[in-house]
Amino acid sequence: xxxxxxxxxxxxxxxxxxxxxxxxxxxxxxxxxxxxxxxxxxxxxxxxxxxxxxxxxxxxxxxxxxxxxxxxxxxxxxxxxxxxxxxxxxxxxxxxxxxxxxxxxxxxxxxxxxxxxxxxxxxxxxxxxxxxxxxxxxxxxxxxxxxxxxxxxxxxxxxxxxxxxxxxxxxxxxxxxxxxx
Numbered sequence: 001x002x003x004x005x006x007x008x009x010x011x012x013x014x015x016x017x018x019x020x021x022x023x024x025x026x027x028x029x030x031x032x033x034x035x036x037x038x039x040x041x042x043x044x045x046x047x048x049x050x051x052x053x054x055x056x057x058x059x060x061x062x063x064x065x066x067x068x069x070x071x072x073x074x075x076x077x078x079x080x081x082x083x084x085x086x087x088x089x090x091x092x093x094x095x096x097x098x099x100x101x102x103x104x105x106x107x108x109x110x111x112x113x114x115x116x117x118x119x120x121x122x123x124x125x126x127x128x129x130x131x132x133x134x135x136x137x138x139x140x141x142x143x144x145x146x147x148x149x150x151x152x153x154x155x156x157x158x159x160x161x162x163x164x165x166x167x168x169x170x171x172x173x174x175x176x177x178x179x180x181x
Contacts, residue, residue, distance in 0.1 A: 012112040056162030060120010068142035069115035076103040079128030089116035
């Protein structure tokens with residue numbers, strides 16, 4: 001695996017390193033030892049998928065409040081999406097900064113999202129599937145979010161979302177006291 005530091009402190013883009021022969025290709029997409037050598041979370045207790053039938057489906061920007069904050073590995077297993085993370089750690093040098101990357105079944109990259117980040121995506125193709133590995137169990141009472149189009153962050157989505165949930169569009173303007181991190 002090849003680890004590329006993102007512009008946001010603690011977040012990484014992980015690229016598989018393939019070995020190829022006449023049969024095709026093989027690559028590791030996760031290794032506890034490689035993660036621990038970089039000081040990254042390596043114990044994941046939950047795996048989830050998100051199935052999105054339409055291009056332009058937006059999910060986000062979601063996070064779990066402390067003490068249930070999550071570290072996630074996010075990978076697109078079918079289709080394409082623009083994945084966005086937003087640093088909500090008040091003590092971070094990149095507080096309120098965002099980073100976006102295209103994840104696809106073709107590029108096979110994984111985004112490492114540390115605790116204290118909000119996460120969301122917009123699909124760039126029909127029938128897009130997203131795989132999450134998460135280091136803590138989901139706690140509904142800790143579910144939080146910030147609005148995907150809040151001017152406080154200026155996230156530049158590559159397409160206008162066509163499908164969103166009422167919840168994702170209803171978060172108030174950003175206020176650091178609402179983050180609960």
